[in-house]
Amino acid sequence: MKTRSTFFRKTKDSLMRAFSGFATSMALVLMAWVIFTIVREGHSSISAELFLNASKPFGEVGGGIANALLGTVMITAGAAALALPPALAAGIWLAEFGKDSLLARAARFTVNVMMGVPSVIVGLFAYGVLVTTTGHFSGFAGSFALAILMFPVVVRTTEDQFSGIGDALRESLLALGASRARSTLTVIWRAARSGVVTGVLLAVARVSGETAPLLFTALFADTWPTSYFSGPTPSAPVLITSYTMDSPFESMHRIGWSAALAMAVILLAVNITARYFGAKRAAKRK
Amino acid sequence: MQKKKNKIETKRLNFFYGDHQALFDNDLSIEANKITAVIGPSGCGKSTHLRVYNRIFELHRGQRAEGEVFIDGKDILDPGIDLLDLRRRVGMIFQKPTPFPMSVFDNVAYPIRLHFKASQKEIAERVENALRGAALWDEVKDKLRESGQALSGGQQQRLCIARAIAAEPEILLMDEPTSAIDPVGTLKIEELMDRLRERFTIVIVTHNMQQASRISDTTAFFYKGSIVEVGPTKLIFTNPRNKLTEDYVSGRFG
Ligand SMILES: Nc1ncnc2c1ncn2[C@@H]1O[C@H](COP(=O)(O)OP(=O)(O)OP(=O)(O)O)[C@@H](O)[C@H]1O
Ligand SMILES: [Mg+2]
Numbered sequence A: 001m002k003t004r005s006t007f008f009r010k011t012k013d014s015l016m017r018a019f020s021g022f023a024t025s026m027a028l029v030l031m032a033w034v035i036f037t038i039v040r041e042g043h044s045s046i047s048a049e050l051f052l053n054a055s056k057p058f059g060e061v062g063g064g065i066a067n068a069l070l071g072t073v074m075i076t077a078g079a080a081a082l083a084l085p086p087a088l089a090a091g092i093w094l095a096e097f098g099k100d101s102l103l104a105r106a107a108r109f110t111v112n113v114m115m116g117v118p119s120v121i122v123g124l125f126a127y128g129v130l131v132t133t134t135g136h137f138s139g140f141a142g143s144f145a146l147a148i149l150m151f152p153v154v155v156r157t158t159e160d161q162f163s164g165i166g167d168a169l170r171e172s173l174l175a176l177g178a179s180r181a182r183s184t185l186t187v188i189w190r191a192a193r194s195g196v197v198t199g200v201l202l203a204v205a206r207v208s209g210e211t212a213p214l215l216f217t218a219l220f221a222d223t224w225p226t227s228y229f230s231g232p233t234p235s236a237p238v239l240i241t242s243y244t245m246d247s248p249f250e251s252m253h254r255i256g257w258s259a260a261l262a263m264a265v266i267l268l269a270v271n272i273t274a275r276y277f278g279a280k281r282a283a284k285r286k
Numbered sequence B: 001m002q003k004k005k006n007k008i009e010t011k012r013l014n015f016f017y018g019d020h021q022a023l024f025d026n027d028l029s030i031e032a033n034k035i036t037a038v039i040g041p042s043g044c045g046k047s048t049h050l051r052v053y054n055r056i057f058e059l060h061r062g063q064r065a066e067g068e069v070f071i072d073g074k075d076i077l078d079p080g081i082d083l084l085d086l087r088r089r090v091g092m093i094f095q096k097p098t099p100f101p102m103s104v105f106d107n108v109a110y111p112i113r114l115h116f117k118a119s120q121k122e123i124a125e126r127v128e129n130a131l132r133g134a135a136l137w138d139e140v141k142d143k144l145r146e147s148g149q150a151l152s153g154g155q156q157q158r159l160c161i162a163r164a165i166a167a168e169p170e171i172l173l174m175d176e177p178t179s180a181i182d183p184v185g186t187l188k189i190e191e192l193m194d195r196l197r198e199r200f201t202i203v204i205v206t207h208n209m210q211q212a213s214r215i216s217d218t219t220a221f222f223y224k225g226s227i228v229e230v231g232p233t234k235l236i237f238t239n240p241r242n243k244l245t246e247d248y249v250s251g252r253f254g
Helices: A007-045 A066-098 A102-116 A119-131 A139-163 A167-175 A180-208 A212-217 A236-246 A250-285 B046-053 B083-089 B104-115 B120-133 B153-166 B183-196 B209-215 B233-238 B243-249
Strands: B006-017 B020-031 B035-039 B063-071 B090-093 B171-175 B201-205 B218-223 B226-232
Touching: A007 A250, A066 A102, A066 A139, A066 A180, A066 A236, A066 A250, A102 A139, A119 A139, A119 A212, A139 A180, A139 A212, A167 A180, A167 B090, A180 A250, A212 A236, A236 A250, B006 B046, B006 B201, B020 B046, B020 B063, B020 B201, B020 B218, B020 B226, B035 B046, B035 B209, B046 B063, B046 B171, B046 B201, B083 B090, B090 B153, B104 B120, B104 B153, B120 B153, B153 B171, B153 B183, B183 B201, B183 B209, B209 B233, B218 B233, B218 B243, B226 B233, B226 B243, B233 B243
Parallel strands: B035 B201, B035 B218, B090 B171, B171 B201
Antiparallel strands: B006 B020, B006 B063, B218 B226
């Protein structure tokens, strides 16, 4: 029998390599481009005042972004407080108890669907149930919207981390006379913890930059976020959008870019922290 | 009626993985304070049989046991039995060591905190006793605060034995406890088992014929889910009654 020519396979192999090398460098170049642009546009108006003062009303010169950063922290923390307890519980339940049961499969399907819902729709939903009903925008409504976006992501990572733990550990816990609940909450949780923390940090970082849902819910305010539950609450993503897009004033454009730079630095720090936990986990696996 | 000296008495035990039957009418008596070796070719049901004694199989959906397994005269397959107490009394060592992701000390303290009301001082004493009992104390006494997962494979297995002992069980089930351990570590564990027999009833699954003949008092030979022959280890290895047993112990198949 004649052997097939290896020419095409070899060519395909080299093309594949060239392509993936190219794609990888493209990603790096893009990343560098983004960072370069933000730094170039944003660095000039970085100052201590920017991080100490609240923003000023439209058109007034000066003012900072501190209120928006604080608002983002509050809205994101509120979202985490709303989403994490049920999401962690659901993820653990799916991995440890639900497994292949009908309810678990239905829950998994729902979570997958939730993950695909556009954030603008989630924002509109939060607007419908929390803003029109109460008659006012609020930071809390923003947290609610972000919590809905965070929930499915955290359920998934938690389930993945817990089901990644072999049954050997579970069996040796049960064999000592520990109950399922106790072994899950003590030892299995410890084994899964660093992976879950990584996933949660990435999910938090991800939603903290969401803008669309906040336009429907928290809106914006040139004040400190004192009325988190009852009134418009400033946030960094909305400040960036409105200062750079809706304003004719060059000084506001500058502040918008600076806020973007601040956001990028903070999120980079969160990502590095998340990787650190992830790396610790990888080291432990060895 | 069961004879007094039998710690475990299995009667017509059948086991199913879903529709697949893995054990057929197993009858087996296990004497107290003796080491019983369970041998047989791969897939013959040794692990399956062992995993009934502490009902650990119930973690998995679709697995079920039928028949009777008396421990101290009480049928442990009875649904009304206190499962957590059963598992405290029947410890298990697995093929692969499973140290918990915590310190050496906390690994051994885990079952103590779980089952006993003990002061910090009592816990420390019991941890030391268990580690001594598992012939590990001298090697780890200076690293009690270090992770249990940082020990060598053989040390990890002895840590698991210490952890099992710390629950103060009466029976120790060991499923190929040395098959993932180097020869030196294996020797240490075998010496240890010889001392443990005074305090515990031990059932060990092993593929190592030398190991079975060196350490066990009684040997049970399993084949395709049935118990073909049970008897004093010497007899099984020198003068088995059954042709299958003879072929297996002499290494003609496996
Ligand atoms: N989780 C499972 N699901 C379905 N069948 C199983 C499962 N575990 C074991 N079996 C089957 O049950 C039979 C007995 O398996 P078991 O693990 O008890 O054998 P063993 O004697 O311990 O073998 P080995 O020496 O390889 O450990 C085998 O036919 C095996 O395929
Ligand atoms: Mg086995």
